[in-house]
Amino acid sequence: MERGGKKRPRRGKVVARANELSHGMTKKFWLRCQGRTVEGLLVSYERNLCAYVNRCRHLSLSLDWVDNHFFSEDKRYIICANHGATYEPTTGECVWGPCHGAFLQAVPLKISGEKILAFCPEPEEMESL
Numbered sequence: 014m015e016r017g018g019k020k021r022p023r024r025g026k027v028v029a030r031a032n033e034l035s036h037g038m039t040k041k042f043w044l045r046c047q048g049r050t051v052e053g054l055l056v057s058y059e060r061n062l063c064a065y066v067n068r069c070r071h072l073s074l075s076l077d078w079v080d081n082h083f084f085s086e087d088k089r090y091i092i093c094a095n096h097g098a099t100y101e102p103t104t105g106e107c108v109w110g111p112c113h114g115a116f117l118q119a120v121p122l123k124i125s126g127e128k129i130l131a132f133c134p135e136p137e138e139m140e141s142l
Contacts, residue, residue: 025130037088
C-alpha cells in the first residue's frame, strides 16, 4: 500500500504479442507473486486468450509432461499429462478426471496495444501457489 491507504496499481508482465498465438497454441511464462515464482500458461482457444497457473487441481504438478504441450490432439481440451484431468480451455473447469468440477487457478490478462500482460492473482485468490 502507498501512503494514505491507497493501493499501488498492479504491474503486469508482458508475456506475448497479441497476434503471437493461433487457435490451440499455448505459451508458458513466469510471474513473481508475493515473493514466489509462479509458472503460468497462456492459452489461445477459438479467438479467446486465457491464462492459468500451470498446476493441476488434482495434484499440485505441472500440467505438461513434454514442455509446453497442453492440448488434446484435437485441440479441444487442456489435459494434465500426469493423470488425464481434462479442462475446458476458456473456463479452466475440470470436466473429466479426479478433480471434476474444480477450476484451474486463473491469471488475469490485459491486452494493451500489441502486448499481452499477465498479472498476479489478488492475494486472496492465490490458493497454494
